[in-house]
Amino acid sequence: MKKHAVGVIGLGKMGKNIAMQLISKGYEVVAWNRSPAPLEEVVAHGARKAATYKELVEKLGHPAVVWVMLPAGEVTNDAVRELSDIMGKGDILIDGSNSEYTAAIWQNEVLSKKGIEFLDAGCSGGPSGALHGMSIMVGGEEGTFRKMEQLFKDVSVEDGYAYMGPSGSGHFVKMVHNAIEYGIMQSIAEGMDLLANGPYKELDLGSISHVWNHGSVIRGYLMELTERALKKDPRLGSIKPYVDDTGEGRWASQTAIQFGVPFTTISHSLYERFSSRSEYRFNQRLLAALRHEFGGHEVKKE
Numbered sequence: 001m002k003k004h005a006v007g008v009i010g011l012g013k014m015g016k017n018i019a020m021q022l023i024s025k026g027y028e029v030v031a032w033n034r035s036p037a038p039l040e041e042v043v044a045h046g047a048r049k050a051a052t053y054k055e056l057v058e059k060l061g062h063p064a065v066v067w068v069m070l071p072a073g074e075v076t077n078d079a080v081r082e083l084s085d086i087m088g089k090g091d092i093l094i095d096g097s098n099s100e101y102t103a104a105i106w107q108n109e110v111l112s113k114k115g116i117e118f119l120d121a122g123c124s125g126g127p128s129g130a131l132h133g134m135s136i137m138v139g140g141e142e143g144t145f146r147k148m149e150q151l152f153k154d155v156s157v158e159d160g161y162a163y164m165g166p167s168g169s170g171h172f173v174k175m176v177h178n179a180i181e182y183g184i185m186q187s188i189a190e191g192m193d194l195l196a197n198g199p200y201k202e203l204d205l206g207s208i209s210h211v212w213n214h215g216s217v218i219r220g221y222l223m224e225l226t227e228r229a230l231k232k233d234p235r236l237g238s239i240k241p242y243v244d245d246t247g248e249g250r251w252a253s254q255t256a257i258q259f260g261v262p263f264t265t266i267s268h269s270l271y272e273r274f275s276s277r278s279e280y281r282f283n284q285r286l287l288a289a290l291r292h293e294f295g296g297h298e299v300k301k302e
Contacts, residue, residue: 005029006022007050015130018067018123019042020045053083067096072100104120119138132157136161186269188223192226205230233289236282237302253267
């Protein structure tokens with residue numbers, strides 16, 4: 001199958017690495033970014049740069065495939081509005097941000113009026129996954145997904161992508177994925193808090209997480225990241241116990257209320273993040289450390 005030229009808008013931690021991976025897989029990439037340094041970095045690896053969205057679409061030709069990796073919310077919505085006036089019938093826009101699923105439904109409505117095809121692609125795996133292979137959940141028209149299936153296959157790990165359903169479903173599934181992540185991270189943090197503050201004060205938490213990563217039923221990627229964080233800083237004294245949230249846990253809890261779905265563990269994990277902003281606990285230091293380890297999210301230093 002012939003590989004499409006792909007426009008990548010937004011070269012943050014995820015977008016830049018997606019662009020790099022596309023280049024490594026033989027795609028022609030045209031990139032735009034507000035700040036010049038990431039743009040020059042991907043250009044040095046073989047991308048072509050564009051100074052405006054219009055220039056980017058023109059360089060792609062028709063049909064244009066544009067992958068938007070901007071922050072969720074109004075930044076992405078504004079980009080969709082602008083691109084809807086630039087892209088043409090038969091062009092394809094992919095939103096890979098962590099947008100709320102209802103925003104994806106709106107984006108599809110805006111674009112479909114112009115004949116522009118739309119896919120919402122929930123991307124998991126953090127910056128490392130973006131560079132080496134992600135897990136991708138895709139919503140939109142199935143025919144559009146089939147056109148882009150090779151693209152998703154090329155940037156995913158083996159069996160790491162799938163079609164979810166109509167517009168919004170990709171971001172909806174990713175929202176629930178991230179909500180589950182909240183709950184797992186909270187459980188790890190609370191368990192480690194008990195180890196740190198229970199009867200045995202000299203336990204080696206990094207060593208314990210290493211053992212748990214070999215054969216235990218709770219082994220996994222987040223436990224590997226726990227081990228990595230604790231090996232760097234065994235008592236996490238350098239990290240302020242402030243844990244941010246980027247929206248997905250809130251949206252999932254709100255959606256669970258809307259549909260009457262019990263959501264106790266994940267809702268609790270969200271509330272713990274709120275409480276971290278005003279009081280000290282070891283578990284919140286670990287949550288902040290885990291977010292830094294898997295996604296490069298900034299931590300506040302003591």
